[in-house]
Amino acid sequence: MITPTFSCSQSTTSVTVNIYVPAVRASDVEIHVDGTLLSVHVNPYFLRLTLPGRVLEDDASDAEYDPSSGYLKVTLTKEESGEEFKGLDILAQLLAPQKQKPSSPLIEAVSSDDADSELARTTENMTMDDTDKELLEGKSPLHNTNLNYIAAAENDWQLPQEVPSPLPILTTTAERRYGFLNMHSGYFRHVTYTENDVNELGPDAETLREEERRIKRMRREEDKWDEEHYMQVWADFADDEWIQQLIDYKFPVTAPGSPDVNSSLKFTDEENLIMLRLPRKEYLSTAEQLHSLYLTLVTILFSYAYDVRTTQHDPTPESAWTISVLTPAFTALDRPPYLSLVASTFTSPNSVRFAPDILKDTLIPSLRRSLAFPLYRSWTLAMKCILDVSRMFAGGKHGVLRGMLAVKRILDSHDMYYVYSKIWVDDFCAWVARDASDEDLKFIGQSLRVLHLDKSCVGWDLEALENAVRAQLAQPSDSDDESTDTDA
Template sequence: MITPRFSCSQTEKSVVVSVYCPSVRASDVEINVDETLFSVHINPYFLRLNFSHPVFEDDASSAVYDPSTGYLTVMLTKEVPGQDFKDLDLLAKLLAPRPSKEEQDQPVIEVLDTQETPEDDTAEDLVERTQELTLEQREILEAAENDWQLPQSVPDVLSPLQTSAERRYGFLDIHSGYFRHVEHMENEVNEVGADAETSTPDERRRRRLRHEEEKWDEEHYMADYADDEYIRDLISWPNPHLTSPSEDFQYTEKENLVMLRLPRKEYLSTPAETHALYLTLLTLLFSYSYESRTTQGDPTPESAWTLASLTPAFSALDPAPYDQAQSRSTAPDAFAEAELASVFATSYRRALAFPLYRSFALAEACRADVAGLLARGKRVVARCLLEVKDILDRHEVYYVYSKIWVDDFSVWTLAYANDETLSRLADAINSLRMKKNMIGWDLEGLEALTRECGERESDSDDESEDEIERMLPAPMS
């Protein structure tokens, strides 16, 4: 079946769905409404939407097909007039499956029959039976008399049983098989090599850290620090996503078509996994911000390499968190300063070890961009992810990272991310203070040495000019 192009709008009493399905017969249209779920089938098109509030069909509802334009317009009545249906412009969220309903009811016991003990021997029987009980049985008997308040302890978490050498990776570890023939691909950013399908998370992280140390170049950093005129221009570049008015935001027709092709999944993530997704999102937005600044919003053939190289979840299949001690005790939407610092320190390291422009000040500007994009909400964040997807999809090798990360992240951002959480995260990033000693390299020492060398060259030039003046003949009177 083909998912048609569509758009949604609303009035005070109705929700209007406009579906583009040219060259069909109006008599073949099948429409079904079930509370929040709306579906329309007209061969070969099928569309199923899940609204935020219930709708129904009544005398005020209608479905009109215009053969001249190819649009089917369906008007559905709101169950509660005046209710605001949010996110009607987020097509991926409307296309996402209806969330599973968790069972809230507790199991109950139905008493079918009871037998009473004769009163004459009750006491004696109880004494004899109690004396025969073991210690464990007595604890259970006492617990039964005390509303079953048995002493309990949290069991140790067991590692997942591995029945295969293959390891999963990507968004929520739901992907595998994309790197089975990696030796035949010219994937320059793959830091795990041929072991991508079998390496453990710890092995991936070790390889990432080792590769960063190998690529770190002190002379490159000092040269960019000494001659930073062009880098200052990159830092001053205004990101259009941060300067355009929020009220003018609207997805383009191209973006809507891309969202129609995104996977339609229900992501059942645990609180810890949700927390990790927000942190990994920061690394994606940082890479996007760096690429946008260094190309000033005009992607080049190197843009896909830049995005893949700067994102640890891509190049090393190593997503956040990078501070495990902090993340164990943190709620899904509460972010500790230490773990945010560890996430950005990882992104900073990669920005200082791999791309052309290596500057701590440029990395700081990218972090400010991340905070600004998050503050704009999930619509703007999703637009950035769609731009990342567009760049990666055009590359013959790096498109794989779009499949295992960006596609799912785009859907999750639109359908599951919370604007309030993104706003709190933006505030936390704005208040974060990144220090150069957090990166793991002696940046301050290299900068001091660069300034000292610059001063020496300046003094040497002054001395040379004085010597030349002394050697010149005196002017004629």
């Protein structure tokens, strides 16, 4: 089946879904509505949406097909008139599988005395073997299995999912997993035969443990650090050259709901098309993994902000390299947090989970890389990028998703670095659209806006280098062409 392109709109009383299904017969269209679930089938198209609120099929509802344009317009009545359906423009969220609801008891709870007497009356007139008795008493494995199937039937045959209990670590292969929620492996088996200049782990990318990846990343940053290059760029900034234009560039904030931006802005047709192709998965994560996802988002969007500033929002063939090499999770498969945190941190309030020291530690590798790898190496430029990231996070899901879709578009267009889209960005976009918390994202944005970082945090003596440049610029220039009165 083909997932058609579509768009959604709403009024105070209804929701309208416009679906592009050209060259079909209106008599073949099948529409099913069940609470928040809308499914539309007309061969060869099938669309199933999970709406943000409940809708009804009543006399005011309507479905109209226009053969000339190929659009099927479905209008459904809101169960609660005046309710605002949030996120109708985030297509990936609508296409995601329906979220599970807490299962309600299928048997009425009674007191133990009543239950015992009822069971006694039942068993007096029945002949049961041990298996039957266990099933009746809820002790048989079949009892839980049957309950699961009943729950699945009520949930549109989507079997309940849960995070499995931790098992003892058992390693049967030398390969290590990486990427989004450590779901991937095998992408770097033949890296020695490719031209992947971003990969800093070499042929060992598949086998290195996380602590080994981190060590190699930090060594690489030290090797690439060039004091003379930094001083030259800083001198250009002091002399008001090109670097100053990059710093003064106004970062484009185009996320609905972002500060100082029209909230009516919608995703573009290109962005909607990308969202239609995102994975449709249910992501099961622990509190620790969830914490890491939010922090990894900060590092990826920092790299994107740097590229936007240095290209002035006009990506070049080098943009994919820039974003990849500035992101530790890409170049060394090294994801944050980089601090050793206690387990209670991951379930604490936002003020603890995203405390200033945690955000600072998350950004230090990105800052080091921005000062060691690309052409424009400036502390002031890096600080501007952090403010750009804070503005994207301030837009909540819309702001972050728009930035991540742009990252995906840049990486997908590269014949080598698209691999980082496969192991990181695809799932990140789908996760942000469906599962990321607006509250958490906006809190991070606010925290980044007021985060204070000093130059010593990167481990290089930037202040001494800048003072040396100032002293050099203050000296009078010498010229062989200068003449004196005595020479005249």
